[in-house]
Amino acid sequence: xxxxxxxxxxxxxxxxxxxxxxxxxxxxxxxxxxxxxxxxxxxxxxxxxxxxxxxxxxxxxxxxxxxxxxxxxxxxxxxxxxxxxxxxxxxxxxxxxxxxxxxxxxxxxxxxxxxxxxxxxxxxxxxxxxxxxxxxxxxxxxxxxxxxxxxxxxxxxxxxxxxxxxxxxxxxxxxxxxxxxxxxxxxxxxxxxxxxxxxxxxxxxxxxxxxxxxxxxxxxxxxxxxxxxxx
Amino acid sequence: xxxxxxxxxxxxxxxxxxxxxxxxxxxxxxxxxxxxxxxxxxxxxxxxxxxxxxxxxxxxxxxxxxxxxxxxxxxxxxxxxxxxxxxxxxxxxxxxxxxxxxxxxxxxxxxxxxxxxxxxxxxxxxxxxxxxxxxxxxxxxxxxxxxxxxxxxxxxxxxxxxxxxxxxxxxxxxxxxxxxxxxxxxxxxxxxxxxxxxxxxxxxxxxxxxxxxxxxxxxxxxxxxxxxxxxxxxxxxxxxxxxxxxxxxxxxxxxxxxxxxxxxxxxxxxxxxxxxxxxxxxxxxxxx
Numbered sequence: 001x002x003x004x005x006x007x008x009x010x011x012x013x014x015x016x017x018x019x020x021x022x023x024x025x026x027x028x029x030x031x032x033x034x035x036x037x038x039x040x041x042x043x044x045x046x047x048x049x050x051x052x053x054x055x056x057x058x059x060x061x062x063x064x065x066x067x068x069x070x071x072x073x074x075x076x077x078x079x080x081x082x083x084x085x086x087x088x089x090x091x092x093x094x095x096x097x098x099x100x101x102x103x104x105x106x107x108x109x110x111x112x113x114x115x116x117x118x119x120x121x122x123x124x125x126x127x128x129x130x131x132x133x134x135x136x137x138x139x140x141x142x143x144x145x146x147x148x149x150x151x152x153x154x155x156x157x158x159x160x161x162x163x164x165x166x167x168x169x170x171x172x173x174x175x176x177x178x179x180x181x182x183x184x185x186x187x188x189x190x191x192x193x194x195x196x197x198x199x200x201x202x203x204x205x206x207x208x209x210x211x212x213x214x215x216x217x218x219x220x221x222x223x224x225x226x227x228x229x230x231x
Numbered sequence: 232x233x234x235x236x237x238x239x240x241x242x243x244x245x246x247x248x249x250x251x252x253x254x255x256x257x258x259x260x261x262x263x264x265x266x267x268x269x270x271x272x273x274x275x276x277x278x279x280x281x282x283x284x285x286x287x288x289x290x291x292x293x294x295x296x297x298x299x300x301x302x303x304x305x306x307x308x309x310x311x312x313x314x315x316x317x318x319x320x321x322x323x324x325x326x327x328x329x330x331x332x333x334x335x336x337x338x339x340x341x342x343x344x345x346x347x348x349x350x351x352x353x354x355x356x357x358x359x360x361x362x363x364x365x366x367x368x369x370x371x372x373x374x375x376x377x378x379x380x381x382x383x384x385x386x387x388x389x390x391x392x393x394x395x396x397x398x399x400x401x402x403x404x405x406x407x408x409x410x411x412x413x414x415x416x417x418x419x420x421x422x423x424x425x426x427x428x429x430x431x432x433x434x435x436x437x438x439x440x441x442x443x444x445x446x447x448x449x450x451x452x453x454x455x456x457x458x459x460x461x462x463x464x465x466x467x468x469x470x471x472x473x474x475x476x477x478x479x480x481x482x483x484x485x486x487x488x489x490x491x492x493x494x495x496x497x498x499x500x501x502x503x504x505x506x507x508x509x510x511x512x513x514x515x516x517x518x519x
Contacts, residue, residue, distance in 0.1 A: 051432065071437075078434035089429040106435045154434060 001027045001189060002048065002158065007057035009043055009213075017043035019213045020057070025191065027157075030184040031220070032200050033193040035210035041193035042086060044210070045160045049078050062157070079107055082156035086163040088147045090135045096122075096146050097131035103153035121149040125179060141172035148179060158189045165196055173199050238443050238450065241419070248415045249451070255411040256455020256505070257462070259404035260498050264463035266397030267494055268486065273390040276478075280383050285354060286363045287377040289347040294372035299350060302370055306352060310363055313353040320348050347374060357383070405505060408455070412448050412509035417517040420444060441514040448510030449503050456502035460495045 002025040009017040018040045025031055033041050046052035047059060050066050059066040061081065069077050090099055100121055104114045122128045125145040135143050144164055151159055161180060165173030173196070184190040194200055200207075206220035242249040290299065303315055318326070323346040331337045352363050357380070364378045420427070430440050467486065 049432065075431075075434040075436045075439075078432060082434075083432060085432070089425075089432065091426060091429065102430075103433050106430065106433055106439060150433070 001025055001029075001062060002191075003060040004044075005058050005060065007047065007059060008055045009040075009047060009052060010055045016213050017052070018047065018210075021210075021213075021215045022057075023208055023215060023218055025189060028184070028187055028189055029206060029220075030181065030190045031192070031206045031208060032203065033191060033208045033210060034195070034197055034200065035193075036195055038212075039195075039210040040213040041195075041210060042162055043213075045083060045162050045191075045193060048158075048160060049081050049083055050074055075106075079154040080156055081158040081160060082151040082154060084144075084147045084151045084159070084161040084164050086166060088135075088143055090143060090146055090150070092135050095132050095134055096127060096138070096149075099135070099146055100131075100149050100153060103150045107154045117153065121152055124152070124182070125149040139172075140167050141176065144168065144172075144176055145179065148176070148183070152183060152188075156188065158191065159183060161190065161192045163193055163195065165194060165199055170199060177203070234443065235446070238447050241443070242447065242450070245419065248418065252412050252415045252451040253454050253458070256408045256452050256502065257458045258455075259401070259408045260456045260459025260502065261462050262404055262459075263397075263401045263498060263501075264460050264494060265466070266393070266401060268463060268467060270390065270394050270397060271486070271490065273386070273393060277383065277386055277390060280379060280386060281357065285357070285360050285379045285383075286352045286367065288350045288352075288367040288370075288373045289375045289377070290349065291372050291374045292347070294348070298370070298372045299348075302350065302367065302373075306363055306366055309366065310359045311355040313355045314351075315353075316351045318349045318351060320344065320346050323348065405501075408452065409505055409509045409512075412451055412506060413513045413516070415451075416444050416448055416510050416513035419447075420514055420517040441511070444514050445507055445510040448513070449506035452502035452506030452509070453499055456495075456498040460491075460498055464491060 004021050004023050007021045008019050011017065021040075021044070033044060035041055043052055047054060048061070048066070050069060054067055061077070064077075066077065091102070094102070097118060100118045101114050104117055109117065118131070119128075122131055125148050127142065127145050127149060130138065130142065135146065138146065148161070148164070151161075159180070164176050164180065168176065177192070177200070180190050180192060192200075207217065208215060208219075209217035288302070299317060303317070306312060306315065320343040324341065324343040327341060327346060328338055350367075352367075354360055354363060360378065360380045364376050367373050367376045427440055471485070
């Protein structure tokens with residue numbers, strides 16, 4: 001579903017964000033991308049939604065080469081691959097309902113359909129009853145849930161969560177991971193980037209480890225090679 | 232409707248910027264309307280003069296009806312005449328009385344004897360006026376020939392000048408309005424850069440992001456057009472008694488409703504174009 005083929009991203013300053021990164025993620029997988037700050041996790045996410053240009057290599061999502069997607073078709077890619085941003089990017093002057101409605105409005109839904117879908121998302125993320133709150137009135141964990149609800153609005157095939165537990169305590173962090181697992185169980189491919197190795201150490205999930213922009217470990221590479229051999 | 236409410240909310244959040252844009256567009260459309268009305272009025276004046284007897288021959292007191300008839304025949308046989316009216320001394324007095332009904336002193340002092348009889352000739356083609364005047368002038372029983380071609384030429388030059396000045400000033404103001412809206416929307420676009428970036432990352436299309444700004448630009452310009460035309464109409468109503476007094480026989484007022492509605496329609500269309508163009512420039516320029 002997602003294929004990174006020798007992807008390298010070098011900035012104008014000469015700094016390298018990703019270097020010869022190659023991996024493949026199948027449909028419905030839950031993958032953890034781990035690494036310390038500056039390892040390249042966010043760059044990897046930004047490259048997937050074409051928010052960052054590749055220096056070399058290519059990223060293929062469902063058969064489409066991301067580099068070759070025209071600007072006018074970029075919105076379609078970004079609805080297919082939703083991102084939960086490290087800094088949430090929640091609009092602080094709008095209520096929770098308005099933040100979620102915005103994402104639903106963007107994909108062209110209207111009136112009652114928006115209301116119905118919003119209610120479903122609020123229930124899924126445990127935010128029911130808080131739709132008229134402003135983000136500033138919520139806890140960190142709740143704001144993270146708003147970001148998840150908003151990211152799920154377009155019913156994406158891939159959900160990329162960038163440090164979703166970054167600023168949360170362990171218990172809240174685990175509840176967010178549980179929520180992401182629930183989302184994954186509905187068939188959505190989930191990629192979660194984290195630097196908190198302790199929090200995810202017990203999770204039996206595929207892990208990609210980045211270090212200084214290089215992919216140094218892929219716990220599922222073997223399985224993928226086997227699958228590729230079978231087909 | 233919800234989207235319009237959001238746009239109005241954004242306008243209320245920066246009231247001075249919104250007021251500046253509306254003030255500029257109002258000034259522009261007020262000036263455009265004033266010039267349009269002046270040019271329309273001037274055209275009506277031209278029409279009035281062109282439809283009036285364009286050459287008038289005033290006869291000496293001793294002239295006879297036979298001589299007048301001879302002149303009439305000579306003119307109609309050589310020129311295509313629209314109309315030819317003989318005004319006797321008594322007719323002239325009647326006209327004089329009508330024109331001065333509110334001034335009894337003037338009426339008392341004038342009798343039919345001191346007013347000359349005249350022949351008013353209106354040609355089908357303005358070019359023939361000079362020939363008519365020449366025919367009239369060669370007759371000894373003609374005291375004076377009043378030839379309105381010079382008046383019309385002067386008026387035409389004046390109308391042309393006003394029209395040119397109007398176009399120049401209006402163009403300048405339209406450009407100023409355009410730049411004002413570009414700057415104001417540009418500032419708003421820049422201030423919302425972070426939100427716009429978020430929308431883009433959420434999968435919003437370029438048009439989804441730009442549409443509220445385009446609508447806002449159109450609202451500024453259309454509001455300016457409506458207020459501008461409204462103010463110019465109020466000014467016209469206020470000045471109507473003075474204009475009527477000044478113009479006397481020339482009927483310029485009231486301006487027909489369809490003229491005002493056409494003017495309003497044309498300016499609203501122009502406003503939509505200005506607003507849309509300005510906001511597209513702003514979102515393109517500041518959206519990079």
